[in-house]
Amino acid sequence: MTHSTNHMQKLQTVLALVLLLSLFPLSVQAQESVVYGVFFYSPSCPHCHDVIDNHWPGIQNEFGDQLQVLFVDVSTYQGSQIMGTAIQAMRIPSNGVPMLIIGTDVLVGSIDIPQRAPTIIRSGLNAGGIGYPPVPGIEQHFESADLDTSHAVPFSNTGILSDPANLLALIVLVGLVGSVGMVGAVVWRVTHPKKRLRRRIRVVEPPIWTLRIGIVIGIILAGSLVMGSFSDGLTLALSSVVLVIFAALAFDMFKKSSLSQITRWATPLVILAGLLVAGYLAYVETTLTEATCGAVGNCNTVQQSPYAQIAGVPIGVIGIIGYVAMLLVWVFDQYRKQATATWLLFGLALAGVAFSIYLTFLEPFVIGESCVWCLTSAVVMTMLLWLSLPIKQMDVTATR
Template sequence: MADLIINEDVTFQNGFKSRTFIQKVIFVKHVTNVRINASLQSPDREMAATYKRRFFVKKFRATIAILALAILLTASPAQAQTSDTAVHAILFYSPNCGHCHYVITETFPPLFEKYGDQLQIVGVDITQPDGQTLFLAALEKFGYEQGGVPFLVVGDVYLIGSVDIPEQFPILIETYLAQGGVDWPDIPGLRETLGIPATQSPQTGPEPAAATQTSSPPPAALPNLTLTDNATWREKFVRDPAGNSLAVLTLLFMLAAVFWSVVEFGKKKKLKSPIKWSWDIPILCLMGFGVAGYLAYVETAHVTAVCGPVGDCNTVQQSAYARLFGILPIGVLGVAGYIAIAAAWLTARLTKGQAASWAALALLAFSGFGTLFSIYLTFLEPFVIGATCAWCLTSAFLITVIMILSIRPAKFAMEKLKLRRARFQ
């Protein structure tokens, strides 16, 4: 209980005058008792009664105003929006996608904590048959034949990659909430596959709010993603049989080239004539530099790669194996490798003596290491990742050919170094 005490001293002399002193005011949610101590001194009781009626009328009006304000605060638009609106989004992801892992574990949790039930996201694994079908339907909706993940669809807007999603998705959430929320994306087969009832877009009001509550899966529908894939190597291979078969053929070519190079370099047959450096190596380096440079751009800028009719470059580039030790993009490593090979070729061609010989051996070492590393990466594509990158296969083929062309110059350089050592002994 709280008291509102008002002490009034009113004097009627030669007109109407009054003085009011509020001695004590206690603000609480409900005022349960009001006591009024009024001391009226007036020769005219009728005027005093008139004043008293006016006072109670003013008090009544003030009470009504306070009640109206309380009702407005209780049913404010912000609270109505909180309970009745939601933003619904679909995230297409792959278990092997490092960028997907970042978006799910780093970008989404703060948004769920901030918006609660106002944000509903369902993850769709594109490595599963139903998920792949939905993903292709989403790409077709936006006019694409191929695309990479993470691929987020909210309303009629799509975001790709671990750069655009963290930067633009929070802005979209605020925009859609201000407009009364947004329903699940209109992707063919989405509601049937995920078991989402057909509802209208969430808006303020009792009926749409009830529909939203029954049709919205909880945020827990988003997977607790880890960089693992429990599918067998056979199941992964059949995800892209044409591209993966091409990867296997490339892998066999590289293995055969390594075997031939070891046998050829180990032969004791001496080379009688000096080696003339071919311009094929710098031309191949230039081609490889372009391929590796493009892959480095895709990996660092987190953009969608342009792939040919065979393979799925984006799945490979967005996998956990697209970065060495999780830090250095493989494309950047390839650029550095081709620069090193070109520098070794240039040194071997323009210099003489030991410098030229060591440069020729360095050329073989660089290209040989690149070939072995490409064998490892090419093996991962069909049997571990389940997708093949045509750009990666092109780079693997180029570096292998460079290694083959480096065998004879390196062998000749090795013989010259042995002869030089024999002379000084």
């Protein structure tokens, strides 16, 4: 009986060891299951800080050491080089931040990253982990970097002028405000003549150089969009058409000496350029597609900001409505030649410029990034303000 008992004890011990050994590889495999990622950010980007400060701690706490993410500051030379290598190697159409790369998945913006990252990480861990992103040399950066992500990324407000797109936004903003002031002064001077003046008041037509400056800035912005759109056929086609429109208008405007000499077809051509820009922005905003911003700027950050909608309506859709309304009024004015239609077109352009001032101010000073598509639309609105200036109607008013 004793011998039988000892035999049973030995058998139980062997079975326990076999069971333990069978579970050991699973434990090791679970411990080795790791997801690697690269997070590109800029210290001057509010949306980067929104993700890092408000969303990332919860994600990191959920997965712990099984989530290893390399944070890369793109405002530094080395960081920008790493991001450039990643964009080129993975053929990423976007150059905006925040950008998170996990495996072959690319997440951009303060909406996309918090929504999709946890699901991708869980799926990766269940599948045995996700290796380094397919970026040349990234493994060496992981090995030499401190992957402690518990500390906050330092915030910087000194980078407004470091981005060429923000500098362009400031130039466009000055042009918008200046145009409203100049046009307002002309209208006020003509529609409010001094009562003691009984003779005809000669209307001083605004100088054509105002439009020439606008068309040059428009060509620069459209050229930037073309240069950064070679990997996206749709964006390349749209931006190329806008560039051709601006170039054709420049050819006409630099030959004329006054606003009244500019061809009447300039207005619908400029409206067409605005429709193309607004149409692309509406497509990006309604389909949640990543925008291709061009050589400079960060359109995705702007489009994913809370300022990209008003009462739930995307800014791009509002732009389409505005441009279509202006085109219809222009067509009506061509056939009816009524002063009411002329002034209505001018009023719509003035409202569009006022709205553009608000949006353009938000980009460098509130959002921290600028969208070249949005700046192009602002330039279009400024040109329409000058083109729709009712010079003949003001001349009639001044004679009364």
